[in-house]
Amino acid sequence: xxxxxxxxFDAYGxxxxxxxxxxLCEELWPGQGAALSRLWRAKQLEYTxxxxxxxxxxxxxxxxxxxLLHACAxxxxxxxxxxxxxxxxxxxxxxxxxEVRDALAxxxxxxxxxxxxxxxxxxxxxxxxxxxxxxxxxxxxxxVDPRKIYKPAPTVYxxxxxxxxxxxxxxxxxxxxxxxACGAKSFGFRTFWINRAGAPVDALGAAPDHVIxxxxxxxxxxxxxxx
Amino acid sequence: xxxxxxxxFDAYGxxxxxxxxxxLCEELWPGQGAALSRLWRAKQLEYTxxxxxxxxxxxxxxxxxxxLLHACAxxxxxxxxxxxxxxxxxxxxxxxxxEVRDALAxxxxxxxxxxxxxxxxxxxxxxxxxxxxxxxxxxxxxxVDPRKIYKPAPTVYxxxxxxxxxxxxxxxxxxxxxxxACGAKSFGFRTFWINRAGAPVDALGAAPDHVIxxxxxxxxxxxxxxx
Numbered sequence: 001x002x003x004x005x006x007x008x009f010d011a012y013g014x015x016x017x018x019x020x021x022x023x024l025c026e027e028l029w030p031g032q033g034a035a036l037s038r039l040w041r042a043k044q045l046e047y048t049x050x051x052x053x054x055x056x057x058x059x060x061x062x063x064x065x066x067x068l069l070h071a072c073a074x075x076x077x078x079x080x081x082x083x084x085x086x087x088x089x090x091x092x093x094x095x096x097x098x099e100v101r102d103a104l105a106x107x108x109x110x111x112x113x114x115x116x117x118x119x120x121x122x123x124x125x126x127x128x129x130x131x132x133x134x135x136x137x138x139x140x141x142x143x144v145d146p147r148k149i150y151k152p153a154p155t156v157y158x159x160x161x162x163x164x165x166x167x168x169x170x171x172x173x174x175x176x177x178x179x180x181a182c183g184a185k186s187f188g189f190r191t192f193w194i195n196r197a198g199a200p201v202d203a204l205g206a207a208p209d210h211v212i213x214x215x216x217x218x219x220x221x222x223x224x225x226x227x
Numbered sequence: 228x229x230x231x232x233x234x235x236f237d238a239y240g241x242x243x244x245x246x247x248x249x250x251l252c253e254e255l256w257p258g259q260g261a262a263l264s265r266l267w268r269a270k271q272l273e274y275t276x277x278x279x280x281x282x283x284x285x286x287x288x289x290x291x292x293x294x295l296l297h298a299c300a301x302x303x304x305x306x307x308x309x310x311x312x313x314x315x316x317x318x319x320x321x322x323x324x325x326e327v328r329d330a331l332a333x334x335x336x337x338x339x340x341x342x343x344x345x346x347x348x349x350x351x352x353x354x355x356x357x358x359x360x361x362x363x364x365x366x367x368x369x370x371v372d373p374r375k376i377y378k379p380a381p382t383v384y385x386x387x388x389x390x391x392x393x394x395x396x397x398x399x400x401x402x403x404x405x406x407x408a409c410g411a412k413s414f415g416f417r418t419f420w421i422n423r424a425g426a427p428v429d430a431l432g433a434a435p436d437h438v439i440x441x442x443x444x445x446x447x448x449x450x451x452x453x454x
Contacts, residue, residue, distance in 0.1 A: 047431065049276035050406050053380045054413050056432040066430035073427035153280045179277050186281050200300035203293035204274065205283040 004190065004222070005166045007107060009138070010175035011118035012094075013041075014194060015215075016128055020095035024087060029077045036071055043067035048119055048150035057148040059121040064091060092127040096134070097196075099216040104137040106219040115140035117160045117173075119150050140164065152183020160189075174218065181208040192218060231417065231449070232393045234334060236365070237402035238345035239321075240268075241421060242442075243355055247322035251314060256304050263298055270294035275346055275377035284375040286348040291318060319354040323361070324423075326443040331364040333446040342367035344387045344400075346377050367391065379410020387416075401445065408435040419445060 012018050019037045026033025044067035051057055058066075068087055072079040079087075108114055114137060118125050122143045129135055142163050144156045151157075161168050173184035174192045179202050181193040186206035193201070193208035194215060201207055212218060239245050246264045253260025271294035278284055285293075295314055299306040306314075335341055341364060345352050349370045356362055369390050371383045378384075388395050400411035401419045406429050408420040413433035420428070420435035421442060428434055439445060 046273075046276075046406070047429075049273075049280060050379060050410070050429075050431055053276060053279055053377075054410050054431065054433070055381065056413060058432065070427055070430055150280075152277060154282065179273070183277070183281050186283060200297055202274075202277075203297055204277055204281065205285065206281070 002169070004112060004172040005170035006113040006115060006160075006164045007172045007174060007218075008115045008117045008142075008160045008164075008189070010173075010177060010180050011116050011120055011125060011128070014174060014176040015096060015100050015116070015134065016094035016132065017097055018091075018094060021087060021090045024090045028083055028086075032075060032077060036075060036077065039071040039074060040068050043070050052150045052153060055149075057150075059124075059145060060119050060150075061088075061121055061124045064088065064124075092124070093131045094128055096132040097215065099214045100132075101134070101137075103215040103218055104134065107222070108137050110219065110222070112222075113140070113164065114138045115142055115160065115164060117142045117144075117157070119144050121145045151180050152186070154183075154187045157184055157187035157189065172222075174215070178202045178208070179204060182206045185209065192221075229396070231339060231399040232397035233340040233342060233387075233391050234399045234401060234445075235342045235344045235369075235387045235391075235416070237400075237404060237407050238343050238347055238352060238355070241401060241403040242323060242327050242343070242361065243321035243359065244324055245318075245321060248314060248317045251317045255310055255313075259302060259304060263302055263304065266298040266301060267295050270297050279377045279380060282376075284377075286351075286372060287346050287377075288315075288348055288351045291315065291351075319351070320358045321355055323359040324442065326441045327359075328361070328364075330442040330445055331361065334449070335364050337446065337449070339449075340367070340391065341365045342369055342387065342391060344369045344371075344384070346371050348372045378407050379413070381410075381414045384411055384414035384416065399449075401442070405429045405435070406431060409433050412436065419448075 009015055018041050022033045022037035025036040044064055047063045047067055065088055116138055120143060125141055125143055142159055144150055147155050168188035171189045173189035175181045176194040176196060178193055181191045182202055182204040185191040185208055191208040192210045192212060195211050236242055245268050249260045249264035252263040271291050274290045274294055292315055343365055347370060352368055352370055369386055371377055374382050395415035398416045400416035402408045403421040405420055408418045409429055409431040412418040412435055418435040419437045419439060422438050
């Protein structure tokens with residue numbers, strides 16, 4: 001296999017643990033933290049897919065807020081202005097998965113270019129990357145926002161090709177969201193699915209090329225298999 | 228409001244109870260029936276949205292099967308050929324919601340045209356309509372299949388306009404799936420969301436015009452408000 005020239009990472013769920021908000025959810029509504037965090041995330045993704053198909057794009061910050069309010073209503077959890085602001089603030093300070101920093105540092109040391117390609121709008125993405133202190137490791141932040149459509153629409157993956165100035169075959173795409181890895185594979189990237197939960201692969205007509213259990217496996221895998 | 232010339236119904240979840248398969252799921256895997264039925268349905272919808280965005284259409288029968296196999300794998304439920312066939316067979320014999328037949332009969336008596344617009348491929352849709360004995364009440368079955376994309380893509384709702392030969396303003400669209408009612412509203416239909424579960428409305432930029440608790444409310448509503 002030819003070596004890769006760039007690695008492009010999904011952000012939410014891949015580098016940043018979207019369920020790190022469950023702790024604050026639990027503090028605000030004891031006994032409901034995990035359920036709220038799960039439904040919030042599920043609705044967030046659902047709204048990105050539905051609005052993309054309806055051609056009614058709205059940016060990821062607004063979708064994240066709408067999904068939170070819907071999830072609270074569905075679970076019967078009263079949410080006031082202060083709680084809303086605290087929870088959306090927590091989304092700008094998501095925890096980084098424990099192995100991420102060291103793995104990114106090792107990859108950067110190998111001279112491969114690192115970028116993020118995310119559903120997040122720039123104003124939402126920059127603070128979470130800065131809070132995690134990953135700005136020095138990942139030079140390029142690419143948001144779907146200019147295309148006004150969400151993953152896994154092919155035009156979104158094409159943004160990375162254009163921004164990085166390399167061909168799709170030169171790009172390795174890394175996501176913990178299986179459907180995102182499938183979408184990237186369907187577009188033509190070499191894909192790495194981080195399957196932290198041991199889930200079955202999604203049946204979407206394009207399976208990820210590689211399955212790893214954590215980002216820490218990626219530097220060795222690239223050395224062994226791809227260069 | 229001007230009177231409607233046609234009523235177009237969603238099928239799965241609206242006329243037919245997709246969770247009527249939970250009984251067979253429960254028989255095959257005691258204690259897991261409700262969880263399997265829920266996950267099967269969630270994955271089925273997710274795959275329609277994702278494949279539509281990826282432009283990798285596959286017909287609804289195959290998506291339904293892939294979603295079943297994924298749900299079983301995710302829940303750790305071993306499924307063999309015989310169980311697979313029984314469950315997919317149950318999907319061709321879904322229960323009709325209890326109020327559906329009388330409501331459709333009342334609507335048909337009012338001389339309004341009745342049609343189904345469904346994600347289901349024709350070969351999947353015809354048997355479930357026949358099994359429910361609704362063929363004589365609903366004259367027109369419209370499948371998204373010729374467009375090779377799923378709801379809520381606008382082109383799918385346009386199919387109903389073309390097949391029925393009326394304008395979008397003449398069509399009332401009825402669905403229990405809130406996102407489907409929102410998609411139809413976004414396209415330009417007058418929409419009726421059957422909210423059997425008392426769920427909050429989805430925030431998709433286009434809300435249903437009317438919310439009813441069951442299909443039995445529709446004949447009176449049309450008489451009172453729309454004609």
